[in-house]
Amino acid sequence: GQNIDQPTEMTATEGAIVQINCTYQTSGFNGLFWYQQHAGEAPTFLSYNVLDGLEEKGRFSSFLSRSKGYSYLLLKELQMKDSASYLCAVRDTDTGTASKLTFGTGTRLQVTL
Amino acid sequence: GAGVSQSPSNKVTEKGKDVELRCDPISGHTALYWYRQSLGQGLEFLIYFQGNSAPDKSGLPSDRFSAERTGGSVSTLTIQRTQQEDSAVYLCASSVGTDLSTDTQYFGPGTRLTVL
Numbered sequence: 001g002q003n004i005d006q007p008t009e010m011t012a013t014e015g016a017i018v019q020i021n022c023t024y025q026t027s028g029f030n031g032l033f034w035y036q037q038h039a040g041e042a043p044t045f046l047s048y049n050v051l052d053g054l055e056e057k058g059r060f061s062s063f064l065s066r067s068k069g070y071s072y073l074l075l076k077e078l079q080m081k082d083s084a085s086y087l088c089a090v091r092d093t094d095t096g097t098a099s100k101l102t103f104g105t106g107t108r109l110q111v112t113l
Numbered sequence: 114g115a116g117v118s119q120s121p122s123n124k125v126t127e128k129g130k131d132v133e134l135r136c137d138p139i140s141g142h143t144a145l146y147w148y149r150q151s152l153g154q155g156l157e158f159l160i161y162f163q164g165n166s167a168p169d170k171s172g173l174p175s176d177r178f179s180a181e182r183t184g185g186s187v188s189t190l191t192i193q194r195t196q197q198e199d200s201a202v203y204l205c206a207s208s209v210g211t212d213l214s215t216d217t218q219y220f221g222p223g224t225r226l227t228v229l
Contacts, residue, residue, distance in 0.1 A: 035220075
């Protein structure tokens with residue numbers, strides 16, 4: 001079966017750093033994705049990890065450890081506009097040219113002054 | 114267009130009626146996906162298309178749900194005899210679909226379905 005866990009809610013202060021964790025147990029693994037979703041809007045792609053290590057993209061970084069079934073999204077220099085839900089998703093197949101994603105329930109981040 | 118588009122943006126229907134939801138993927142994207150997001154729940158996979166074929170329709174919750182894709186582009190998700198538990202936001206995504214190692218899904222704005 002597929003199981004993806006993330007905290008339901010987090011709060012952080014503007015200008016600070018926040019780390020959102022995601023653990024997964026899936027029947028296969030072929031990449032982990034992070035999406036940002038503002039209330040009432042579509043999820044937007046943030047990052048993709050398929051190999052162990054850290055991927056950095058401006059204020060956002062994502063880390064993956066396949067042996068531990070663990071990823072985190074790191075947001076630096078938080079801004080009020082970063083208040084959103086952050087969705088962790090796993091692709092569990094390695095055949096074909098496209099495949100579904102299995103999503104966690106998302107972490108709602110509230111950035112405060 | 115520049116992104117994935119969906120119509121209608123909102124749909125209110127009465128229990129027992131049929132509804133059709135439409136998705137226009139990003140031009141050139143061969144893979145198209147349907148997901149459902151209920152209040153407080155994660156995105157739930159329904160079906161995906163590669164071209165006009167559906168290699169994985171494992172997420173369709175019942176035989177009241179069906180989807181088709183024509184011309185390798187537009188897709189329609191049909192829900193027959195709607196029930197109140199079908200109320201959710203239905204999201205469509207598309208991807209290039211030619212190389213799994215780099216494939217990234219891009220989402221449309223969704224259709225909010227309310228069944229009274």
